[in-house]
Amino acid sequence: MFLIRWPIGRLILLLNFIFSPSAPKRTPQLQKEVDASTAHLSLYQLPACPFCVKTRRAMKRLGLNIELRNINQNEQYREELIREGGKRTVPCLKITNEDQSITWMYESSEIINYLNKFSS
Template identity: 85%
Template sequence: MFLIRWPIGRLILLLNFIFSPRAPKRSAQQQQAVDASTAHLSLYQLPACPFCVKTRRAIKRFGLNIELRNINQQPEYREELIREGGKRTVPCLKICHEDQSVTWLYESNDIIDYLAKFAPKS
């Protein structure tokens, strides 16, 4: 399985690098406001996962700065995802609410729809 996954993963990363979307241009003040509104978000992901790439591309296209947590490089992130989120599926968006509750959002399309509300209309 590794012999299939590794080259496909590298191809996905290469194509993502070549055809990377552009972030919208904003003033420093506008970007600071957007960053403040997304400071409570973390994306648990794997670099070569196609659905994670799709989600990261949307994050870049929206011009959002969201903490990326690689569950393979950081075992504590993987353990937190399993313990608190309930499963080891990526991508997963951790949403920390003001009342200290946490929501774990798993599907890439649902994550992208949720993140779209943080991208101000220019």
């Protein structure tokens, strides 16, 4: 399986690099406001996962700076995702609500729909 996944993953990363979307042009003050509104978000992901790439591309297209947590490079992130989120599926958006409760969102399309409300 590795012999299939590795080259496909590299191809996905290459195509993502070549055809990377542009971020919107914002004033520094407006970008600072957008960054503050997304500071409570973290995306658990893998670099070559196609659904993670889809989600990261949407984040870039929307100009959102959200913390990326690679679950292969950091065992603590992987353990937290499994322990608190309930499964090792990525992409997963961790949303820390105002009351400090946490919501785990797993579907890339659902995540993108949620992130659309932060673009202005």
